[in-house]
Amino acid sequence: MSKLPLIATVLILAAGADVALAQDMDKTAKRGAAAYRLCAACHSLHPGVHLSGPSLADMWGRRAATLSDFGRYTDALKKSDIVWDETTLYAWIADPQVMVPGTTMTFRGIENGKTREDLVAFLRLALAPNGAAKVVKEGLIPAGMARGQIPADLSSVGSNQRITEIRHCGDGYHVTTADGAKFPFWETNVRLKVDTSPRGPRSGEPVLHRSGMVGDRVSIIFSSLAELRQSIAEKC
Numbered sequence: 001m002s003k004l005p006l007i008a009t010v011l012i013l014a015a016g017a018d019v020a021l022a023q024d025m026d027k028t029a030k031r032g033a034a035a036y037r038l039c040a041a042c043h044s045l046h047p048g049v050h051l052s053g054p055s056l057a058d059m060w061g062r063r064a065a066t067l068s069d070f071g072r073y074t075d076a077l078k079k080s081d082i083v084w085d086e087t088t089l090y091a092w093i094a095d096p097q098v099m100v101p102g103t104t105m106t107f108r109g110i111e112n113g114k115t116r117e118d119l120v121a122f123l124r125l126a127l128a129p130n131g132a133a134k135v136v137k138e139g140l141i142p143a144g145m146a147r148g149q150i151p152a153d154l155s156s157v158g159s160n161q162r163i164t165e166i167r168h169c170g171d172g173y174h175v176t177t178a179d180g181a182k183f184p185f186w187e188t189n190v191r192l193k194v195d196t197s198p199r200g201p202r203s204g205e206p207v208l209h210r211s212g213m214v215g216d217r218v219s220i221i222f223s224s225l226a227e228l229r230q231s232i233a234e235k236c
Ligand code: HEC
Pocket: 036, 038, 039, 040, 041, 042, 043, 052, 053, 054, 056, 059, 063, 064, 065, 066, 067, 072, 073, 074, 076, 077, 084, 092, 093, 102, 103, 104, 105, 106, 107
């Protein structure tokens, strides 16, 4: 009889330790979630959503550079023979350039080993099947961070951004927008871009996008490369 309270005490202590362990894991993943901010600029946790970097969904146990719908892997990563697990990810986020010289993941790395452990603890959940939904539901990161920094939707911009004419003359581009405004830009300040995603400009409606601190830097974004080639006349 006297053994019972002892067993009960041991059970309670064991349960307590379990809870403490779970709480500790929770805190670790929470800190890791904060560190994941560094990755969300270039990656989505949603399957099939590729930004500057490939989607990180369902990463565990997969060989590096094998997503068939991501066409921008470097040969360096393809030839690396890495399989993604906690050890390889821990090394990768320390310094991708050291692990795979020549990779285009231009991330300077996380020096602090504890921060890397925390991030790997978060990724353990986030890169598992349905991980994006789980980490959002558990309040670890906001939905927007799980989606990643998807560029602005250019398919429905106002008439002040929709371009109707672009000329190149001398050292400048002369741009007219759908509201009738005309702008001269120094050619050095203009970036010509293509966005072929569904969020890109509509066909035949290139978009003027202002950027930069000073406000004189602009991007002109086309729906396709063919449109870029055909849309700019050399005319003074
Ligand atoms: C500046 C953009 C950028 C940032 C920031 C970034 N990545 Fe990447 N990541 C990339 C690119 C680009 C690749 C593809 C590299 C290649 O092919 O060499 C990549 C590849 C990867 C891969 C391999 C994917 C595969 O399919 O094999 C993993 C894993 C990864 N990144 C994780 C992370 C994590 C975790 C973070 C945050 C600590 C992060 N990345 C931050 C751009 C970025």
